[in-house]
Amino acid sequence: MVASPSGSGEWPAEPGRYRLVASLACPWAHRSIIVRRLMGLEDAISLGIVDPLQDDRSWRFSLDDGGVDPVLGYHYLEEAYLARDPVDGIENGVSVPAIVDVPSGRLVTNDFPNITIDLGREWSAYQRAGAPTLYPDELRDEIDEVADGVFHDVNNGVYKAGFATSQARYEEAYTALFARLDALDERLQDRRYLVGDHITEADIRLFTTLARFDAVYHGHFKANRQKLAEFDALWAYARDLYQTPGFGDTVDFDHIKRHYYMVQTTINPTQVVPLGPDPSAWLTRHHREELGGSPFGPDGTPPAPLPGPLRPLGPIDM
Template sequence: MTGIIAKEIKGGRFVRQANRFTDRITADGSSGYPAEPGRYRLFVSYACPWAQRTLIVRRLLGLEDVIGLGVVDPIRDDRGWRFPEPDPVTGATFLAELYRATDPSYDGRVTVPCVWDTRTERMVTNDFPAITTTMELEFAAHHAPGAPDLYPEELRTEIDELNELIYTTVNNGVYKAGFATSQEAYDEAVDALFDTLDRLEERLATRRYLMGDRITEADVRLYPTLARFDLVYYGHFKCNLRRLADYPNLWGYARDLYSLPAFGETTNFDHIKRHYYATQRNVNPSGVVPKGPIIDWTEPHDRARLTAS
């Protein structure tokens, strides 16, 4: 186990480190970081579920020309995320260079997604839960015509409550299981994970999406974990009570979302497999990447039947 990951194991349980950079971009600029087109650069890995959320929202809202993008290599070592070639805007070879340009004393794990301000040459935020809602709310003036409202005001309380459950037991729950170093911690994480998946399966029996007939922030947050579930979490993280494919509603729902370009075209299965198996040597010491499983994400689904007329 690398030293940085080891710092996040407490009593056999994985406790995710706090986000270091938590400044906010605001529509009115009151934070000092106004939501200006062309000013910010979003750094992501296609392998990272937290980063994929931001790619999905950026695409759904038509912000590709508003917020720049830098993509790191899926294979990460003790130096952190590396750019395949020096980033053309910042000149950085490793993302850690930009973290330390903002905070020279930083010695924690370097994470994606994060947002860099090209004007002040500082890291604004790596607070992944806030990045998508910032795009949805603070960049609203720059959304493409007809862009969906992913965080409607009348549903925010319900979305926030569901997001908290999904984050705790599913998004982060798979990591709690995979990085657990005690049987008790592992059992606790896996039981909570599958309890929530069972509840979501029931919820999706009568709704096309988590909130009904419209895609929202809740779907954006759940999908990346589902996209990685049978591919890596089932085996690599020992989340093997059931596969996603064993849940008819969840599996159909995931394929329904995958069929949309914002979801499917930001899902890079090659990057996902190589990152988890080749990078996380604490879980897979050999670094050998398995050939399977073979999964047909284009298999037809019947989710449209749940859309109200």
């Protein structure tokens, strides 16, 4: 991971200078897409979407015309990594999200936990009117505490279970995952959001895993004690977020399922992609507004509707 907080001066807030490269399939990258949209930073930081399928050079821009990112001029994200460090640039792999300096074409950071915090704090001068405060000072300790448990047992926990190579490791991850989900379900019985009365970093970090749970993790990663849709508060909470502008309109179930089922061939060697579950369930009533609170804070407003799809409409290899 290349850690370069914007406060360090390596990528000072400067509209038009950077490109966020992300995958709609990746939960870690999905966080940054949500925050960029909630903050209204579309005109300040451009967005490049990679193909959900990878080859031996990892993330590629094959959905764009000619297979070339129209801003960076790259075929592969690894080119930004190598522009930063031609010798060891891809030694630790090529990951998303990635912030790329457009003038130089160099990777600035792929530090996914701090990218979202920086977009919410360091770029405040360029945020839209009515943008929520996602990491308020008075709630920071509680957000960090909740997010830490979510990271270890849920965000990363599904991967620990899915890629376990022994029964003992799998059972350990499985047990921790569902213990944490049970605790979150209990926490959300009488509160609309994880911390405070509006959306924070904690909710964004949990949502991207929940959005993939029934479509991928339940079957593909053997996280199958129960589906998300079989939880009480947690499923209603997830639907509440999904129906909030900035969340559901950034979810792409097609990219999600194709990536996991077609790329991770050690788990799914046939590369057969399931047709379900039916995404219309995400639009059913949740009644979470009865708990009070407001998604964007007392003075906040929703982001404007998306003018079109987030992703290029080029072909996806089968």
